[in-house]
Amino acid sequence: MIEVKNVYFTYPNGVEALKGVSLTIKDGEFVAIMGQNGAGKTTLVKHFNGLLKPKKGNVWVDGVDTRKVSVATLARKVGFVFQNPDNQLFSETVENEIAFALKNFGFKPPVIEKRISWALNLLGLKQYRKTSPFMLSGGERKRVALASVLAWNPKILILDEPTIGQDYQQKEKLRQFILQMNTQGKTVIIVTHDVEFVAECNPRVMLMSKGKIVADGEAKKVLTDPDVVTKASIVPPQVSQIFIQLSDLGFPKETIDIYTAREILLNALKGKDS
Amino acid sequence: MAVIETKKLTYTYPGGTKPSIRDVSIKIEKGEFVLITGPSGCGKTTLCRCFNGLIPHFYQGELKGEVFVTGLKVAEHPIYELAKHVGLVFQNPENQLFALSVEKDVAFGLENLGMAREEIRKRVDWAMKLTGIYELRERAPNELSGGQQQRVAIASVLAMQPEVIVLDEPTSFLDPLGAKKIFEVIYELNRKLGITVVLVEHRLDLTARYADHIIIMDNGKVVLEGKPREILSSEEARLIGVGIPKATRLYQILRKDGVKLGGTVPLCSEEMAAMLREALKLND
Secondary structure (H helix, E strand, C coil), X not given: CEEEEEEEEECCCCCEEEEEEEEEEXXXXXXXXXXXXXXXXXXXXXXXXXXXXXXXXXXXXXXXXXXXXXXXXXXXXXXXXXXXXXXCCCCCCHHHHHHHHHHHCCCCXXXXXXXXXXXXXXXXXXXXXXXXHHHCCXXXXXXXXXXXXXXXXXXXXXXXXXXXXXXXXXXXXXXXXXXXXXXXXXXXXXXXXXXXXXXXXXXEEEEEECCEEEEEEEHHHHXXXXXXXXXXXXXXXXXXXXXXXXXXXXXXXXXXCHXXXXXXHHHHHHHHHC | CEEEEEEEEEEECCCXXXXXXXXXXXXXXXXXXXXXXXXXXXXXXXXXXHHCCHHHHHCCCEEEEEEEEXXXXXXXXXXXXXXXXXXXXXXXXXXXXXXXXXXXXHHHHHHXXXXXXXXXXXXXXXXXXXXXXXXXXXXXXXXXXXXXXXXXXXXXXXXXXCCEXXXXXXXXXXXXHHHHHHHHHHHHHHHHHCCEEEEECCCHHHHHHHCCXXXXXXXXXXXXXXXXXXXXXXXXXXXXXXXXXXXXXXXXXXHHCCCCCCCCCCCCHHHHHHHHXXXXXXXX
């Protein structure tokens, strides 16, 4: 469980990134943190694994104050996949990249071998095992970074902008993968701008604006509230946009998925026929 | 006249075991807004690197076939000469920014063209205002967020006002409203100044509406090409796994259910909403 209580954070250059954030994320939750560039999303999640420590207020991970433990200790429990994979990758081959953390955590070679194969398979990277991460495309490097974190099986998974550079099919795989991890009891926290992706997952959504949380709730409620959405500099999912434009005809704007939309529209059009 | 033309273009990176793009023959007309999409690793970025000479001059490797950009054969002209005609916004802004302040980064290309100081000032301010970074002009690019860096990278290319702008997922770090505004700016420059735009994107929900021409790549090849409304409503595009805009998808599904909707395929929520309103009225 992650508990954040009245946290303030200011960067050395004076930028106040967090201005009194409080939240609780229970074990096994799936949360999407969204909002404007510079709203403090990445700053907030960097508090979850101790990379940043609050200037004021407290962050506890499973009851442990993050100020009292090292990032290395927290890392075993909280896996963090960065926004830009180039900030994370450094090894000569994809295989070594994944092995690195496993070795540091003291896993035995046969376990390491098994974990590498498992992670490569899961993310469709098997053919790149011996390739340099730097020879891969942006989207592929992103998956290598994810594989290297998943391999040590952290209990809490933080993904900063996981869909960037991913095509539609990979996003669909990522979605199923996240849902699968979540079903297995992992806490998954994503920071994302990808409204369509979130609409398809329907997680708990927290919207941030100017260092504060301005909305917190089910995706289909939060993302279809035009006022809140504009405040957080996002746009509603396209299906909901259609329904918002037709709201004078009595359509429910809280429709974010295409199949619900189909049902509603078929009924409406049939109703008119009879 | 085609502003970009490739003829049977095949390219293999140094040390690569197979070509990253194969037999690509495309024509992009002057003033077009072209969208290039396709699964990750399909060769989109590689193709863009051929448009400003990074391939073959910087990356080397093996290039077969020909690329002409604004009438220049790319293999025979150095990058700095091509840069006068084609501006490229990279996927990762960190690969592009290096100056100590935002405005110096934006001015760099213009200074290299030997432009008069006054004109540089004017262009730099114009580009920074268009992209919403004027307030950041004295900040160091490496201290900015990913989204802000992307704005700087776009501004530095817009400032050059090249004949062709190539953008490789230029707004991936930007929030959706910010991205929408940037696409509107790019679209306006395309319509008003006639700048040819080549945009690489996965997020067609945001961008399909602006395109005159769409190119879908898969596995190094161009597999579908044509008008967005036709291509994006085709079964092939869906099977390749392109992210069809939800409005287009909903239209397709309803048509399959036998619902009568207008003749033009919608590419955005406004078009779909208008079409549904019409259909509901007719049924009254």
